[in-house]
Every structure is written in C-alpha cells, then in structure tokens.
Amino acid sequence: MISFFESLFRARSRKITAIFLSLLFFIYNSARTSSQPNFDGVVIVEPWKDPGISTSTPSPSPSAKLASTSQSCPPTIADNDFSPLTIRCRIQSAQAQAQSSLKSQSSTPKEAVTEYIRRYQRNPPKGFEKWVQFALDHGSKIIDDFDQIDRDLLPYRTPEAQQVFRELSAKKVDSPRTRRVTVENGTMTASIWYMYDDEWRRLLEPFVDALPDGTFFMSTIDEPRVLTSGQSHPDTVRFHDRPGQSIEDLITESCAQIPRNLTGRLGVAKDVCQATHPGELHALISSPSSFSYTYSLAPLLSFGRMSAFRDILIPCPCYLAHAFPDIQDPVPFLEKKPGVYWRGSSTGGKATRFNWQFGHRERFVSFIQSLQNTAKTLDAGQFFGANIDALDRKQIKLFKDVFDVHMGAYIQCDDEACKDMERTLGPVDIEPEDTATHYRYLFDLDGNSMSTRFYRLLAQNAVVLKQTWFHEWHDDRLVPWAHYIPVTMTMEELPAVISFLINDPAGESLSAEIAEAGSSWSREVLREIDMSIYVYRLLLEMADLYGQEDSDLVEQFDSE
Known part of the structure; x- marks a missing residue:
C-alpha cells in the first residue's frame, strides 16, 4: 500500500x-518558429473574456515599429494564446483603450447629472452635485466612471436586502467580525476600534460634514464575507465560520448563482468562477485563516473580494499606511x-x-x-x-x-x-x-x-x-x-x-x-484624495438606497 x-x-x-x-x-x-506564429485555426472567443482585447487593430505605439510590419493583430485572441504577436497585440490594444477611456468625462455638476441619468436611468442621490464639485476641486481625473459602485449595489436594490439592512440596524450587538459606522450631524463614530482606524478617519475627514445621516457596516477581517446559495436566503442574518477548511464547495455554489454578466467581463485572470478546481490554486479557498461568511444580503463594506462574493468594495485604508x-x-x-x-x-x-x-x-x-x-x-x-x-x-x-x-x-x-x-x-x-x-x-x-x-x-x-x-x-x-x-x-x-x-x-x-x-x-x-472621493460617492449612494421606502426600490437584480 x-x-x-x-x-x-x-x-x-x-x-x-x-x-x-x-x-x-x-x-x-x-527556436523553431523564430517567433512566427501560425494563426490557422485561431480559437474565436467572446470579446468579454479579456477586456484588454478589442476587435479592431489600435494605432501602433512607437515601440510597435520594432515588430514585424507584416504581422497584423488577429480579430480575436484565445485566452491561451501567448505567442509574441498576441502578447504585443494585447498590450497595444490595452494602450489604445487606456488612451481613449477618459476623453469624455464631465467637467461641470450639470453635465455629470445628465450623464448619471443616462447611465443608470435614475436620478442621482441627494448631495451628488456637491460631490461632483468636490471631485473637480480636488483634480479628480474620473467623474463619470463609477460603474463599480453601481455593480456592487445592484443585488441590494431589493425589498429583501432592505429588510436585512433593517435587521442589522436594529441589533444592539454587532454581527461577528463587523463594526457599525454611524454618521450623524457631520460626525462619524464607530462601534469598535479597527487596526487602520486612523487611516479610515483620514479618508472621511475631507467630506464627512457633507454626508447625510446614516449607518454602514464594515467587515473587520481580510477575507470577503457575503456568499450566495442556491437555496432561499435565511429569514434572519446568520454568520458561519469555517477557518482552516476548504471552502471550494461554497465558492462553486455561489459562482453558479451569480449572473454571468457580472463576472464574464473580468477575464480568466481575475475570475475565480472560471476555475475548475480553485481550491488547488489559492490558499484562501484551500484553507482560509479566519473565514466567516453569510448567505444573507448583508451590505458589508470590504476591501477586496473574489467574483463569488457580493461584498461592497471600499478602498483599503491600509494603502495609506503603505x-x-x-x-x-x-x-x-x-x-x-x-x-x-x-x-x-x-x-x-x-x-x-x-x-x-x-x-x-x-x-x-x-x-x-x-x-x-x-x-x-x-x-x-x-x-x-x-x-x-x-x-x-x-x-x-x-x-x-x-x-x-x-x-x-x-x-x-x-x-x-x-x-x-x-x-x-x-x-x-x-x-x-x-x-x-x-x-x-x-x-x-x-x-x-x-x-x-x-x-x-x-x-x-x-x-x-x-x-x-x-x-x-x-x-x-x-x-x-x-x-x-x-x-x-x-x-x-x-x-x-x-x-x-x-x-x-x-x-x-x-x-x-x-x-x-x-x-x-x-x-x-490612486491618490489618497481619490480614495476619499470614491468613499464619498459610495456613501451618498448607500444613504440614498437605504433611505428609500420599500415601494420605491427597483427590483432589477433578478431581471439582469
């Protein structure tokens, strides 16, 4: 044996x-091919699989002159094709994307309101124009492109999620490994101390007096928290612990429930849901240090998450310490x-x-x-x-x-x-x-x-x-x-x-x-003030979301 x-x-x-x-x-x-790849039978893939690949050939950068002029970029590139030509094409396409992505940012609050309504088919939150002016005054290169916030909040725009928020707010004791952050009359308080508390307060200090009153919930551990189950959500908010054990089954189950349009855009390099056996590739999945999770739609602010999770992303104050x-x-x-x-x-x-x-x-x-x-x-x-x-x-x-x-x-x-x-x-x-x-x-x-x-x-x-x-x-x-x-x-x-x-x-x-x-x-x-601008916008959106009545909520997540 x-x-x-x-x-x-x-x-x-x-x-x-x-x-x-x-x-x-x-x-x-x-050595055999002398860097001359053959594109007979190139696998055609969906464009969303790699957002850095466009279907048209971008204008060449100066460095492209060093490459063979006889080799043009193919219309699509397979995920597993890393010949010298396709690597060059990935880079040049991405460079063109980076150069063009910010050419149409709003330059006034009025323009930003118009663009917001066009993008999201709803009115911006209260205080939005003041936020736009704050961002412009601090030299933000990005005014309109905050789609990450909209994607993060999408699953929480339901009566069910509203009920979870009310339940968390009514609790007298914090849920495990979370803390409650309250803004009232321009002052922020937190239920417990956090390792990067000073840096967190630095992020909020430039704008906290402009925030509407509200309550938010933050995770206090490294790992993401909010998973999705194939079964109905529990009636009450519960957290479960699984430290030191594989969570591959949880990841696989959650990936199966998340709409493909929310993960497909990420590409294979960033999407855990495209891995067949993720527990063999990443320690968080094979044996997490302190994993605590919930199936409830708890609107937890977290610093990072994998595509199987629904935590709401915020800039990590740890970046201020580094x-x-x-x-x-x-x-x-x-x-x-x-x-x-x-x-x-x-x-x-x-x-x-x-x-x-x-x-x-x-x-x-x-x-x-x-x-x-x-x-x-x-x-x-x-x-x-x-x-x-x-x-x-x-x-x-x-x-x-x-x-x-x-x-x-x-x-x-x-x-x-x-x-x-x-x-x-x-x-x-x-x-x-x-x-x-x-x-x-x-x-x-x-x-x-x-x-x-x-x-x-x-x-x-x-x-x-x-x-x-x-x-x-x-x-x-x-x-x-x-x-x-x-x-x-x-x-x-x-x-x-x-x-x-x-x-x-x-x-x-x-x-x-x-x-x-x-x-x-x-x-x-990625300046400190850029992180503040992002948090400011996010908290305005959340204050608006959780300040609505149930009848005003748009149940759009299940229809996506």
Missing part, C-alpha cells in the same frame, strides 16, 4: 517532470536589472503539511524554482552529450538567471508545515524593502487578501506582474496590459510573457512604456 508521503512525492515528481517538458517544448518551439513614495523613482527603467523580483511571506491561509502546496504564494515560488532548475539542467546537458543545438540558448539563459524570487518568512503554518516548506522552497531570504527598485519587473500577488504593496510597486519605474483573484475599488481605473501585466493563477503563460518582455526588442520597448504608464497614471488616480 502506498503511503501518503510516497503519493505526495510521486505527485511532486510528476509536476516537476511536466514543468520540465513544458519548458523544453516552449524553448524548442520558440503610501506612494514621496519622490518619483529616480532610476530609469532601462538602467535597471532586467530581472523579475519578489520577496514575501507565506501568507494566504492556514498552512498544514497536507495543504500548503495549494497556497498561491507557495505555488508561485515552487513554479519559479522549477523553471530555474529545468533551465539549469538543459544548460548542463551539453556536457553530457545532450544535443541542444536546436534549442534557443538565449531562452535557457533567461530562465536560469532572470528570477530573484524567495520566501522572506514562513508564517501562518504549523511547525511541521513551516519546516516542510523551508526544506522544499529554501531558507528564508530577507532583503531591505527598497531592493525592488533595482529591478525592471516586480511580481505582486495576493496574501490573505489583496496585496497592500500594489500601489508602491506601480509607482516605480518598473512593470508590475500582477496575479490576483481579488477585485478592488480601483479595478476600472487600471487597464491590464497597459498599466500592469496580469498573470493567471495557473501561471501557464508566464514563461512566454517573460520571454517576450525581456528577450524580444519590441517587448523591451513596450515594457518601458508600461512602466511609465503605470507609474504616472497611478499617481494621478
């Missing part, structure tokens, strides 16, 4: 062998080391020796090490009679040397799991935070929730490679492939993307453009 450890060893051996063969095929195929650098990155992109850098701890979930290999951070480090080891094996093979003349030595050297990726700490794991991870993934390697400024490519991925270092990384003259299933308030403000490079949770495309960005002259030039666009644009739309 095969023991658990023998099974685990065999599974890991098969995984390493598969990665070896995949990389071998990738390097060999790159703010943009005071000065711009003084090192030009092309003067930095052409490498991929990451340091981080093993956060994400509650790791044991039986589940840590499903953690997204552990999987990332293990995957990178497999690429490095495979490249080193291929490189050494020439001394043992291996014929690698047909292989691209440039690719081998790239994957052997390009990554500087290590765990900085093993935490949120029991003793056995911590020791097992260190044996497998290597010893802790801690470096100063500013080490990242020396690299062109900076990897960023989820922890227990979304990564709080994202803004700091975007602000640098570097390309951020972003892997996440978490949605945040800023998602509509940043264009994937134009301001950062999205990475899927499986990372199957990562070798091809890295090879194009670093080894291809067009990729290097496009990388410099992405670094510049991400740095400059994030400093314009």
